Amino acid sequence: MSFFFLSLNFMILDQSIFIEYELLNLNYNSISMVFLLDWMSMLFMSFVLFISSMVIFYSEEYMMGDLNLPRFIMLIFMFVLSMMLMIISPNMISILLGWDGLGLVSYCLVIYYQNQKSSNAGMITALTNRIGDVMLLMSIVWMINYGSWNFLYYLEFMKNDFCMQMISIMVILASMTKSAQIPFSSWLPAAMAAPTPVSSLVHSSTLVTAGVYLLIRFNECLNSSMMMVLLFIGSMTMFMAGLGANFEFDLKKIIALSTLSQLGLMMSILSIGEYNLAFFHLLTHALFKATLFMCAGNMIHNLMNCQDIRYMGNLITNLPLTCTIFNISNLSLCGLPFLSGFYSKDLILEILSMQHLNFYIYVIFFLSTGLTVMYTFRLMYYSMIGSFNFYSLNLLEETSFKMLKSMLVLLFMVIIGGSMLMWLMLKTPYFICLPFLMKMMALVVIVLGAFLGLELSKFSLNYEIKSIKFLKLSLFFSLMWNMPILSTFMMNYYFLMMGKLYYKNLDQGWLEYLGSQNLYKNLIMKSNFFQILFNNNLKIYLIILLMWVIFLIIMYI
Template identity: 45%
Template sequence: MNSFVGSAVLMYFLGCMVFIIILLKMGFLNGGALVMEWEMSDKMVGEMGLCMVVDWVSCLFLASVLFISGCVSLFSGFYMAHESFLGRFTHILQAFVMSMMLLVLFPGYLGMMIGWDGLGVVSFLLVVYYSNGESLSAGMITAISNRVGDVFFIIAIGVMSSYLSYSFLSGVVFSLPVLSMLLLLGSMTKSAQVPFSAWLPEAMAAPTPVSTLVHSSTLVTAGVYVLFRFSEYLGEVEKSALMVTSILTMILAGSSGMLETDMKKVVALSTLSQVGMMMFCLSVGSNVVAFFHLLVHAFFKALMFMCVGGIIFYSGGNQDARFLGGVWVKLPLTSSLLVFSNLSLMGFPFFSGFYSKEMIVGSFLAGSWSVVSIFLVFIALSLTAFYSIRMMTLVTQESNTCVMSHYKMESLFYMTSLMMMSMGAVISSVMMQKFYVGYLSVLFMDGLYFYKTLGMFSLMIINILMGLILFGNNSVKMFTKNFLSLMWFLKPLSGNVASSKFLVSASKFVGIVEMGWIRGYIWQNGMATMIFGANSKLRMMNFNFIGFILFYCCCFVVLVLY
C-alpha cells in the first residue's frame, strides 16, 4: 500500500476518534453546543462573521464522514493500486473531505459557501479523473447541474447584501420567503432532486472509491445537511414543494433502477431514492429522523459500493450485472456483505436500515397527510425492494458467465476495509438509536401493519407490470422501457437540451450582444471618445491650481446637496 494512502487512513481514523471523544466528553449529547464566531462587522459595512458550531450534529456527522473516508482510502489502496498517480488521487480525495468538513463546521452562510463551492470544484476533478470522453461528458453534466444550485446561493448572497447581514444567528433575514426558496432550490440541485437528478448516475464515470465517498456521506448529503440546519426558516410552501419533488425523486429512482443493468448505476439510483426519502422526512418536519437516516444510510451504502467495486475489479472491469453470476461461490465475503447491505437498504427487520425507515414511515403516518401521498410513499418503498432483490438475484445466480474463477483469494486490504465498514454499518444504527433517545418524539408504528401494507402495494406493482408485459403491444413496451431506462427522459433533456443547446445559445447571445453591438456600436461610436475625452480634461484640470480648486468645490457642493 502506498505511503500516501497509509498516512491518509491514519489521519482519517484519528480525526474520527477526536470527534467521538469531543462528543462524549463535552456533554453535547445532552443538548450542549460550542459556538465560536470570528466577528468582522467592524471592518465591513454590514453584519458579517464566520461562525463555527460544534454540537452533536456536527460531531456525529464528521465522525461518520471521517470513518467512511478512512475505509474508502484503505479500499482505494487496493482498487487503485495500479494507478501511477495514486498520491495525486489521494490528495484530491483529501481536498474533497476537507470541503465537507468546512461545510459541516461552518453553518453560517459565508463559511458554508466555501465548503459548498469546494465540493463542486473537487467533485468535477474527481469525475473527470479518467481522461476520456465519457468522463468529460459526465463531469460537464455534474458541474453544470451543481452550478445551477450555486447560482441560487449567489442570488441569496445578493438578497443578504441588501439587508447588510450575513450572520447565521440573524433570523430576521433568513425568515424572508425569497431566501428560504433560494436555499431550497440550491439544496435540491446538490442532492439531485427532480428535475436535477440526471447528474447523479452519470457521476459513476468516476473511480469506484470516489463513488463510494460521494454517494454515501458527502456530496449528495450536503443539500440535506443545509436544509437540516436551516429547516426552521422553511415555510409551508417550501415544505409542500419539497414533499412533491422528494416523492417524485423516490419513484423516479425506483422505477429506473428496475431496468438498469449497470451495477454502479443501480447503486447510484438507490442513493437517489434514499436521499429523496431524507428530503421527504424533512418536508414532514421530522428533522432528527432524517439526520438519523442520513447517517445510517451512509454506512451501508458505502459498504454496498465497496462490494460492487470489488466485484467489478475481480471481473476485469465488467459492470453488467447479467454477466456477473456465480459471485456467491467465487467471492463469498463480498457477496455476503452485498446481500447484507441490500437487506439494510430494503429495511429488512433488525438490519441497520430497518430502524431509520421504521421511524420515517411512523413519523409520516402519525401526521394528517393525504391518501395520495401515503399511496406514493408505499409505492416508492416497494420499488426499492424490487430493484434490491433483482440485483441480489442477478449477482448470486449461477450463470457460469463470470470470469473470476482464476482468483484464489480476496486481497487483505480489501477484506480489511470491508470488515471495518461492515462493523460500522452494524454498530452505527444501534449506537445512534441510543444517542437519539432524548431527541426523538416519534410514534412507533405496528410492524405487522407496515409489512402487510408494503406487501399489498408490491403485489399491485407486480400485477401492473405483468399486465404491461402480457397485454401491451410492442410500441407500448418500447416506450415504457425507454421512459424508465432514461430516467423519465431527464438524461437527454439534461445532456442535449440543457447542456449543448443552452450553452450554444448562450455563447451565440454573448457573441452577438456583448461582443457585437455593445462593443462595436456603442463603445466605438462615441462612448470611448466621451470617456477618454472627459478623463483627459480632468487630468489637465488637476495640473493647474484653479482647476484643482474648482474640482474640490464641485465635490463639496455635491456632498452638501446629497
C-alpha cells in the same frame, strides 16, 4: 472517534460552541471566520471522517496500478476538507466556499478517467451544480439586508420576513441541485463515471448529502407552502428513482439510483417537519451505501471492469465474503429488522402513518419502499442466483485484503450503527400508536417487494429480447423518464451551442480579424515600409527631400 465522543458530550450537556476567528479589522469593519460546533455537526463530521478514512484505505489497493495515485488521494482529501468546511459553517460565505469546493473537486474526480464519457458526465455534474451555486450567491446578496451573514441568528426570529422567505426559496433550490431532486436528477447517475472509491464517498456522506444537511440547518424558517412543494418533489424523486433502478443493468447506476431514492426519502421526511429523523436516516444511509459501493467495486475489479449485472451470476461461490457483505448491506437498505437501515426507515414510515397527510403521500411512500426492496432482490438474483455469463476462463478470487478489511469495518457499523444512533440521538423515544394492519404494512411491503423483484428478474430474462414494447418501457424507466435527454438537449445544449457560435464567429472570427490580427498585419506592413525607407538609399532620400520642399512651398503659399 474524538469527534464522536465530543458529539456525545455536547448532546448530554445540550450545548453549542461558536468559534470566531478575526481575519481582518479595518476601522469598524470586522471580517471574521465563524465555526459552529454542536452535536449535529460533530456527529456528521465523525461519520464523514470515518467513511473517508475507510475509502482512502480501500483506494490504496483498488487504484494500485494508477500512476497518479497521490493526486487521487489528494483530491479525496480536498473533497473531505470542503465537506468539513460546509458542515461547521453557520455563515453563508464560508458555506459557499465549502459548497463550491465540493462542486469543483467532484468535477475533477468525475473526469479522473480521461475519456469522452467521463468528460460529458463531469460537464453535466458541474453545470447542474452551478445552478445551486448561483442560488447561494443570490441568497448571500439578499442577506445583505440583515446585519450579518450568520444565518443562524435570523432563522426563527425573521421567519415571516419577505427577505428571509426569498433566502429560504433559494436555499431550497440550491439543495435540490446538490441532492439531485427532480428536475436536476440526471447528473447523479452520470457521475458514476468516477472511480468506485469516489462513488462510495460521494454517494454516502459527502456531496449529495450536503443539500439535505443545509436544509436541516434551515428547517426553522421553512413555511408550510415551501414544505408542501418540497414534499411533492421529494416523493416524486423517490418513486422515479426506485422505478428506474428496476430496469437498469449497470451495477453502479442501480446503486446510484438507490441513493437518489433515499435522498428523496430524506427530503420528504424533512418537509414533514421531522428534521431529526432526516438526519438520522442520512447517517445510517451513509454507512450501508458506502459498503455497497465498496462491494460493487470489488466485484467490478474481479470481473475485469465489467459493470453489467447480466454477466454476473453465481458470484457467491467465487467471492463469498464480498457477496455476504453486499447482501447484508442490501438488506439494511431494504429495512430488514435490526440492521441499521431498519431503525431509521421503519421509524420514518411509522411517523408518516401517524401524520394527517393525504392518501397520495401514504401510497407513494410505501410504494417507493416496495420498489427499493424490489430492485435490491433483483440485484441479488442477478449476482447471486442467476447463471454466470462471464468468460469461461476466469480467475475470480478474494485476494484484495485491504479492500476486504475496510469493507468489514464498515459492515460492523452497518450492523450496530442504527441501534447505537437511535439510543444516542433520540433523547425522548417516539410514541407510535398504530392499528395492527398499519403497523404490519412496512413488513408486508418488504415481503411483497422481494417476491416481485425475483419475479421481474425471471420475466425480464425471458422476455427482454423478444418483446420490443418491454424493451422501450425498460429504456424509458432506466433513463429516469428521459430526464438526462431533457436536461442535456433542452437546458445545456442551446447555451453550449450559443457559446460555440460566439467563440467561432466573434472570438475566433470578426474580433480576431478586426482586432489583434488586423493590428498585427498593419504594424508588419508599416514596419516593412519604414524599413525600406530607412535603408539610407540616396534616391529615396532625395525624393522625400523634394516632396518635403514641395509640401513647405504649398503650405506657405
